[in-house]
Amino acid sequence: MSFDSRQIADTQLISYLRQRRSSLLHVIDPFKVPIEQAVEKARALQRYGFAAVILASTDWENFEDTMNPYVDQVRAAASELTILLHFPPRHGHGMPMVSNADGLLYPFLLESNDPYFAWKSYTETAELRAKQPASGSGKQPGFLHLAALTFGEDKRSNDVMGIDPVEMSEQHLSHLSWGIQMLGLQGVYLYSRCSAVPNEACRYFRTRMRADQLLFASGGVRTAERALELFTAGADFVVFSGALECERWEPVLERLVSGCGGATGVTIPRQKAS
Amino acid sequence: MSFDSRQIADTQLISYLRQRRSSLLHVIDPFKVPIEQAVEKARALQRYGFAAVILASTDWENFEDTMNPYVDQVRAAASELTILLHFPPRHGHGMPMVSNADGLLYPFLLESNDPYFAWKSYTETAELRAKQPASGSGKQPGFLHLAALTFGEDKRSNDVMGIDPVEMSEQHLSHLSWGIQMLGLQGVYLYSRCSAVPNEACRYFRTRMRADQLLFASGGVRTAERALELFTAGADFVVFSGALECERWEPVLERLVSGCGGATGVTIPRQKAS
Numbered sequence: 253m254s255f256d257s258r259q260i261a262d263t264q265l266i267s268y269l270r271q272r273r274s275s276l277l278h279v280i281d282p283f284k285v286p287i288e289q290a291v292e293k294a295r296a297l298q299r300y301g302f303a304a305v306i307l308a309s310t311d312w313e314n315f316e317d318t319m320n321p322y323v324d325q326v327r328a329a330a331s332e333l334t335i336l337l338h339f340p341p342r343h344g345h346g347m348p349m350v351s352n353a354d355g356l357l358y359p360f361l362l363e364s365n366d367p368y369f370a371w372k373s374y375t376e377t378a379e380l381r382a383k384q385p386a387s388g389s390g391k392q393p394g395f396l397h398l399a400a401l402t403f404g405e406d407k408r409s410n411d412v413m414g415i416d417p418v419e420m421s422e423q424h425l426s427h428l429s430w431g432i433q434m435l436g437l438q439g440v441y442l443y444s445r446c447s448a449v450p451n452e453a454c455r456y457f458r459t460r461m462r463a464d465q466l467l468f469a470s471g472g473v474r475t476a477e478r479a480l481e482l483f484t485a486g487a488d489f490v491v492f493s494g495a496l497e498c499e500r501w502e503p504v505l506e507r508l509v510s511g512c513g514g515a516t517g518v519t520i521p522r523q524k525a526s
Numbered sequence: 527m528s529f530d531s532r533q534i535a536d537t538q539l540i541s542y543l544r545q546r547r548s549s550l551l552h553v554i555d556p557f558k559v560p561i562e563q564a565v566e567k568a569r570a571l572q573r574y575g576f577a578a579v580i581l582a583s584t585d586w587e588n589f590e591d592t593m594n595p596y597v598d599q600v601r602a603a604a605s606e607l608t609i610l611l612h613f614p615p616r617h618g619h620g621m622p623m624v625s626n627a628d629g630l631l632y633p634f635l636l637e638s639n640d641p642y643f644a645w646k647s648y649t650e651t652a653e654l655r656a657k658q659p660a661s662g663s664g665k666q667p668g669f670l671h672l673a674a675l676t677f678g679e680d681k682r683s684n685d686v687m688g689i690d691p692v693e694m695s696e697q698h699l700s701h702l703s704w705g706i707q708m709l710g711l712q713g714v715y716l717y718s719r720c721s722a723v724p725n726e727a728c729r730y731f732r733t734r735m736r737a738d739q740l741l742f743a744s745g746g747v748r749t750a751e752r753a754l755e756l757f758t759a760g761a762d763f764v765v766f767s768g769a770l771e772c773e774r775w776e777p778v779l780e781r782l783v784s785g786c787g788g789a790t791g792v793t794i795p796r797q798k799a800s
Contacts, residue, residue, distance in 0.1 A: 362708055366710075367708070367709055367710025370708055370709060370710070371645055371709060372710070374649055375648055375649040375652045376652075378649045378650075378652060378653040378656075379652040379653060379656045380656075382652075382653045382654075382656035382657045383656045383657075423700070426697070426701070427700070427701055427704040427705075427708075430701040430704075430705070431701075431704070431705055431708060434636055434641070434644055434705060435641055435644060435645060436640075436641025436644070436646070
């Protein structure tokens with residue numbers, strides 16, 4: 253893929269997402285959720301008019317062998333659903349990807365003690381892909397450049413990517429905010445594996461980011477009330493994953509969507525606006 | 527050049543420079559200084575035991591055609607002198623380079639309003655070089671990753687690279703210092719085109735940087751007294767250029783070197799240490 257077509261794919265992706273602000277998104281972990289269940293969930297997401305499904309995992313193996321058929325089957329079941337990838341890169345391999353996905357949330361892990369995860373993996377990925385162009389149509393997912401920040405204790409993210417949780421001091425948040433502008437990132441992805449993204453973190457970045465930058469909030473979202481808190485705090489996309497990792501996920505999804513007044517164009521309750 | 531051999535070349539360069547701390551360096555602008563004069567200067571630098579000569583310019587054209595023979599002739603005249611390149615990249619072209627140089631000071635322009643100059647040019651350069659490997663031996667200059675920061679009004683740097691001069695507030699310096707660690711840069715290059723690098727800027731970064739990171743200070747250095755001020759403030763390398771852009775440059779060079787007690791291993795006067 254040439255530098256120009258990469259830019260076109262990237263531009264298409266961010267334009268699409270900017271038009272679908274105030275949306276719920278769901279994460280499916282392809283290395284945990286059986287494809288039969290993913291297909292059912294994708295159908296349900298499409299019925300509810302979701303802007304996208306995110307396929308994501310910290311733990312991936314045999315990426316292309318697993319992901320190519322997984323994406324194909326999700327696509328076959330829900331052809332109108334945009335499919336986004338969200339995975340960490342690995343030293344020597346760069347960012348894993350498959351060309352049948354629509355987009356890729358590229359994490360710039362500004363809290364990692366290894367600059368590979370802050371930005372160098374991006375260069376490695378470009379270099380590896382320039383040497384070994386993808387087979388097939390040459391189509392590649394567009395990249396969305398996001399600062400990825402984690403909140404609360406998270407041993408797994410520390411082990412795999414050397415990430416410390418965000419320190420909620422004014423000075424440190426101000427470093428992050430400056431860094432996001434300096435790097436020209438297109439938004440921020442806030443995540444908590446074991447606790448919750450503080451509403452004030454959401455509010456902080458929404459206030460400092462340009463209007464055209466996108467804010468994702470994710471982690472422990474299981475109810476519409478919690479999702480609405482994050483939308484109220486300024487999130488453009490509220491992402492839930494574990495909430496549907498149960499046997500009877502349909503009523504959970506129904507309550508989440510109906511409690512938000514729909515999966516996209518969520519209206520923030522007036523009395524909660526801050 | 528493979529990813530591994532790039533890392534080896536980079537490691538060799540920084541190891542060499544770490545061993546040659548407390549050194550004067552001279553910049554020659556190959557797009558301004560005739561090669562005959564550069565050859566004379568290179569011979570003089572080698573006689574004085576300079577750690578390196580830097581070939582640098584904001585304004586370059588026909589890079590390889592000019593630089594390949596220029597570097598060859600400097601090398602032929604002063605075969606023991608390490609030759610470093612220091613140029614800005616250009617959109618669509620990446621970083622210009624020639625394989626007969628020993629190293630390249632890669633500027634991460636953290637004050638640019640265009641993230642291309644902050645870091646994206648690095649990815650573009652890697653991508654372009656992966657697609658079109660250099661001809662010849664495959665040898666490439668090692669890269670030294672430096673935050674490049676400018677001081678004082680500088681219309682030219684603003685026009686070409688969208689750079690604002692460093693704002694000397696505690697908060698802003700703290701952003702830069704955080705950014706340098708986050709990106710994993712190997713040092714800082716302080717520069718002033720029209721005025722001077724403040725000694726306190728030098729001191730600030732020396733205090734915040736790790737011991738293995740390198741600090742260059744450059745701009746308007748014309749006397750040994752001024753050079754010693756910058757060494758005293760913590761510079762590992764004090765760089766002069768315009769000082770020798772005159773007809774009788776030999777006595778200027780002699781005074782600079784002898785006033786510092788040598789071109790390398792400069793001893794900071796005890797009474798000046800802060």
